[in-house]
Amino acid sequence: MTVNEASAAAAADTTDTTDTEGHVQTTNDGHDSLRYHLLGPSLTKAGQDSVDQQKVSEIIYNASKGSKYFNNEEYKDKNLTQKIERILARKRQLERIDLASDLRRADEYIAEQELSRDLSQTIVHIDCDAFYAAVEELDRPELKDVPMAVGKGVLTTCNYHARKFGCRSGMAGFVAMKLCPNLICLPLNFDKYTAKAGEVREILADYDSRFESASIDEAYLNITQYCDDHEMDPEDVVTQLRDEVHQKTNITISAGIAANAKIAKIASNRNKPNGQFRVASERAVILSFMHDLPTRKVNGVGRVFERELDAIGIKTCGDIYPLRAYLSKLFGEKAFNFLIQCYLGLGRTSVQPAEEYERKSVGTESTFRDMRGKAELREKLRWIAEELEKDLTRTQFKGRTLVLKVKLHTYEVLTRQVVPPKAVHVADDLYAYALPMMAKLEKEIPGMKLRLMGLRCTNLVSTKKVGIDFFGVVRHRASTSCDETVSAKAFSSEDDGMWEVWPEAEFEEAARQERVDEMNELERLSQEEGAGDICQQPQGITFSSGLVQEELEKEEDFWDCPICQKPQKANDKEFNEHIDHCLSRQTIKEVVKDMPIETIDPSLPSLIQPTASRNIGSRKRKSPFSNTHEREKRLFFGTR
Numbered sequence: 317m318t319v320n321e322a323s324a325a326a327a328a329d330t331t332d333t334t335d336t337e338g339h340v341q342t343t344n345d346g347h348d349s350l351r352y353h354l355l356g357p358s359l360t361k362a363g364q365d366s367v368d369q370q371k372v373s374e375i376i377y378n379a380s381k382g383s384k385y386f387n388n389e390e391y392k393d394k395n396l397t398q399k400i401e402r403i404l405a406r407k408r409q410l411e412r413i414d415l416a417s418d419l420r421r422a423d424e425y426i427a428e429q430e431l432s433r434d435l436s437q438t439i440v441h442i443d444c445d446a447f448y449a450a451v452e453e454l455d456r457p458e459l460k461d462v463p464m465a466v467g468k469g470v471l472t473t474c475n476y477h478a479r480k481f482g483c484r485s486g487m488a489g490f491v492a493m494k495l496c497p498n499l500i501c502l503p504l505n506f507d508k509y510t511a512k513a514g515e516v517r518e519i520l521a522d523y524d525s526r527f528e529s530a531s532i533d534e535a536y537l538n539i540t541q542y543c544d545d546h547e548m549d550p551e552d553v554v555t556q557l558r559d560e561v562h563q564k565t566n567i568t569i570s571a572g573i574a575a576n577a578k579i580a581k582i583a584s585n586r587n588k589p590n591g592q593f594r595v596a597s598e599r600a601v602i603l604s605f606m607h608d609l610p611t612r613k614v615n616g617v618g619r620v621f622e623r624e625l626d627a628i629g630i631k632t633c634g635d636i637y638p639l640r641a642y643l644s645k646l647f648g649e650k651a652f653n654f655l656i657q658c659y660l661g662l663g664r665t666s667v668q669p670a671e672e673y674e675r676k677s678v679g680t681e682s683t684f685r686d687m688r689g690k691a692e693l694r695e696k697l698r699w700i701a702e703e704l705e706k707d708l709t710r711t712q713f714k715g716r717t718l719v720l721k722v723k724l725h726t727y728e729v730l731t732r733q734v735v736p737p738k739a740v741h742v743a744d745d746l747y748a749y750a751l752p753m754m755a756k757l758e759k760e761i762p763g764m765k766l767r768l769m770g771l772r773c774t775n776l777v778s779t780k781k782v783g784i785d786f787f788g789v790v791r792h793r794a795s796t797s798c799d800e801t802v803s804a805k806a807f808s809s810e811d812d813g814m815w816e817v818w819p820e821a822e823f824e825e826a827a828r829q830e831r832v833d834e835m836n837e838l839e840r841l842s843q844e845e846g847a848g849d850i851c852q853q854p855q856g857i858t859f860s861s862g863l864v865q866e867e868l869e870k871e872e873d874f875w876d877c878p879i880c881q882k883p884q885k886a887n888d889k890e891f892n893e894h895i896d897h898c899l900s901r902q903t904i905k906e907v908v909k910d911m912p913i914e915t916i917d918p919s920l921p922s923l924i925q926p927t928a929s930r931n932i933g934s935r936k937r938k939s940p941f942s943n944t945h946e947r948e949k950r951l952f953f954g955t956r
Contacts, residue, residue, distance in 0.1 A: 349397060350377075350390055351373040376494075396620060399624070403624060406646060415641040418642075418644065422640040425653070432662070433662060434575065436540070437538055437665040438597070439575065440538075440539055440572065441534065441536055442536075445570055445588060447473060447512075448467075448473035449473045460475070463496045464478060465492060465499055467485075467489070467504060472485055478496055483499060517535075519564060523553070526538070526667065527669070536577050538665075550594065554571045554573055558590070570585070570591050576662065577665070578614070578658075579605065579606075606660070606661040607633060608632050611625050615824050616823030624647070633658050636659040675713070676776070677715075678708055678711050679721075682699075693769070698743075704746055704772070705741060714776070714777045715773020715776055716735065716775035718740060720733070720753045720770075721768070724761070725765040727767075734750075746771060
């Protein structure tokens with residue numbers, strides 16, 4: 317039985333646990349979907365294939381029942397179940413109407429996407445095997461042959477011996493101890509992991525100097541040029557890379573090789589640990605690979621979205637096609653685009669250093685049958701404004717510039733933009749400023765007939781507040797760009813009407829945020845349960861409850877740069893290096909331009925003092941620095 321069937325059974329007080337494939341098997345206490353939810357965000361992690369997930373789910377259920385953690389998960393599961401019931405009710409309504417136009421539109425989109433398929437690049441996703449645990453085992457070789465994990469209130473990594481018991485990252489420590497009473501837990505040591513990541517980074521740069529760090533233990537490379545220059549097959553190149561990493565760093569990595577980043581990441585999990593898997597750059601092979609792939613295996617599909625998809629009958633990527641006419645009406649336009657690309661096995665082929673990514677816009681658009689008439693167009697514009705407000709709220713941005721995009725029935729794309737007197741994010745404001753642009757177009761093109769309409773905000777202003785995530789990273793409020801290093805494609809106003817080509821960036825970020833939120837919540841609730849002291853301590857190592865937070869808080873001291881005003885880690889050497897960088901002429905030019913004269917500190921060197929004759933306030937101020945905090949940046953391979 318699947319997750320969807322399990323949810324239906326819950327209403328009748330018949331429940332399910334999970335089998336070894338992650339699907340749900342019938343039990344009898346009304347908590348079937350909750351049991352599946354309690355398996356955690358890392359169910360698809362390598363090393364779980366031989367685990368009896370039904371047994372694991374029962375142990376987790378019984379170990380946590382009655383705890384605040386359990387009650388919290390039960391509440392979230394109940395809300396999700398209610399949401400799924402609404403989705404199913406909507407689907408039943410759609411089944412009674414003619415969806416021929418939606419089907420045609422879906423097929424047109426599929427045809428358009430096929431034309432964009434790029435099989436010319438060779439993308440590699442590398443993932444260090446049980447990275448934190450592997451680094452710890454270098455210092456404590458005796459731990460290689462026993463179940464061991466890193467993290468306390470919540471496990472961040474487990475070695476493969478621990479995974480055989482069902483332990484995995486993102487699991488509450490007290491639950492892990494029920495699964496494996498002899499589990500040894502070590503405290504986190506980010507300095508040690510960062511140093512080892514630096515060793516791996518130096519090797520990756522030899523194969524692709526512009527490799528992209530996805531996290532502290534994974535990265536993307538484009539080895540197309542390397543293969544051409546050395547006349548080597550991609551598999552041979554990756555084998556050589558993996559051997560070199562092992563020889564020089566004493567840790568192992570696994571790799572996926574494919575035509576795009578999406579498939580490469582999926583493939584890297586196929587032959588873990590210390591293996592590699594290649595999906596040939598052929599359309600038929602890619603479609604076959606994706607057809608039977610469970611949706612949960614796709615980066616960007618978290619536990620919540622998985623259950624929603626399962627509820628309507630989408631368990632594998634191959635199930636997406638038969639239901640393509642329903643997707644936009646059930647989940648929205650962006651989800652429709654994302655799912656179709658999953659079915660086709662399409663993904664981005666661009667790889668660049670993580671610090672170069674900067675969110676430039678947030679937008680939403682909708683394609684529909686040919687539409688004309690003021691009332692219809694205004695109703696659609698209002699709906700799009702409301703959808704954009706949701707996206708801006710989720711991504712935590714406002715926009716200083718609002719762009720209207722329309723596609724005529726002739727397929728001609730037109731864009732218009734306006735600069736409101738204040739940054740906007742509320743639907744009423746978005747609609748109010750977009751309406752005059754629409755009215756002007758109607759005057760310019762009498763009888764205007766549209767088949768697409770969209771709104772996007774550019775020149776973004778972050779609305780994020782200062783906070784500390786699970787890993788102790790302080791996230792400072794940003795003024796012009798996203799303060800997280802995420803794989804989001806950047807788009808500028810010169811995109812010639814093209815918006816977010818690969819929507820997986822938003823889904824990947826949403827799934828990542830879902831995991832971070834869950835781990836933060838687990839950490840808090842586990843400590844409230846007093847569970848932090850039950851992991852066994854290896855001889856000679858002691859630590860107290862809440863160690864992750866306590867140790868990191870000791871280090872969280874920052875100095876503000878007198879030039880760019882950005883907080884920097886309180887380290888003399890790093891701080892001086894940062895100031896040297898700020899004092900470069902190009903940096904000064906970008907930072908100071910358009911800064912009101914009265915805001916310039918007169919104590920700064922005359923080099924950065926603007927002349928009175930400049931119309932400083934008339935241009936946009938742009939920061940050349942990523943707002944990713946130094947503490948966070950050094951968790952990534954790409955940060956030096």
